[in-house]
Amino acid sequence: GESVGLHLPTLSVQEGDNSIINCAYSNSASDYFIWYKQESGKGPQFIIDIRSNMDKRQGQRVTVLLNKTVKHLSLQIAATQPGDSAVYFCAERTHGYGQNFVFGPGTRLSVLP
Amino acid sequence: DVKVTQSSRYLVKRTGEKVFLECVQDMDHENMFWYRQDPGLGLRLIYFSYDVKMKEKGDIPEGYSVSREKKERFSLILESASTNQTSMYLCASSLGGTNQPQHFGDGTRLSIL
Numbered sequence: 001g002e003s004v005g006l007h008l009p010t011l012s013v014q015e016g017d018n019s020i021i022n023c024a025y026s027n028s029a030s031d032y033f034i035w036y037k038q039e040s041g042k043g044p045q046f047i048i049d050i051r052s053n054m055d056k057r058q059g060q061r062v063t064v065l066l067n068k069t070v071k072h073l074s075l076q077i078a079a080t081q082p083g084d085s086a087v088y089f090c091a092e093r094t095h096g097y098g099q100n101f102v103f104g105p106g107t108r109l110s111v112l113p
Numbered sequence: 114d115v116k117v118t119q120s121s122r123y124l125v126k127r128t129g130e131k132v133f134l135e136c137v138q139d140m141d142h143e144n145m146f147w148y149r150q151d152p153g154l155g156l157r158l159i160y161f162s163y164d165v166k167m168k169e170k171g172d173i174p175e176g177y178s179v180s181r182e183k184k185e186r187f188s189l190i191l192e193s194a195s196t197n198q199t200s201m202y203l204c205a206s207s208l209g210g211t212n213q214p215q216h217f218g219d220g221t222r223l224s225i226l
Contacts, residue, residue, distance in 0.1 A: 031212075032211070032212045034214050034215075036217075041219075042219050042220070043117070043203055043217035043218050043219040043220050044156075044203070044217045045217070046214045046215075046216060049212070049214050051212060089155065091215075093212070100158060100161065100171070101215065103155045103156040104155065105153070105155045106155065
């Protein structure tokens, strides 16, 4: 399949373990954040979002944490499965910039059997 | 589910050709976007549109134009293709209003020879 990024940070985890993927965002005025998953040869897929008035949001097997003090976002995946192997990247929307997002470079998650 | 369809998965064109990339969404979304994705650079916004016949330049509009004659369709045009436009092109759409996630197509991998 196609490679999204040749020199991305890589996180390798054992199947069944929890994964934590981190993202540092750039603008303290950003007020809406999204995590995307991109599998090889496919477009980015929406996973979960969070608004800046929240610190935590949970979905199915995923949790996003937002620390506005240090401008840090994390995605936690519980009981990581082989199908979770992909590139994950965050996106931030800055207030006043309409619906335009700034996307992070991504982290490649590899799930080991 | 939101469906964003890009007309071609792979496309090979020659330098100087005029190239059309087509994108259609079926969820009546107001906003549509064109990005290119290159290794190490992440997603970069080329053009976007918040309404029919409306377009706005993104971060890297040079060498590109767009057309939005109908709400569901957003076309990206390379006026005179050059080798530095070889890339993965991603189309996205979102609802109007604030804090709406963008939903992506599976991309067109364009090679300019």
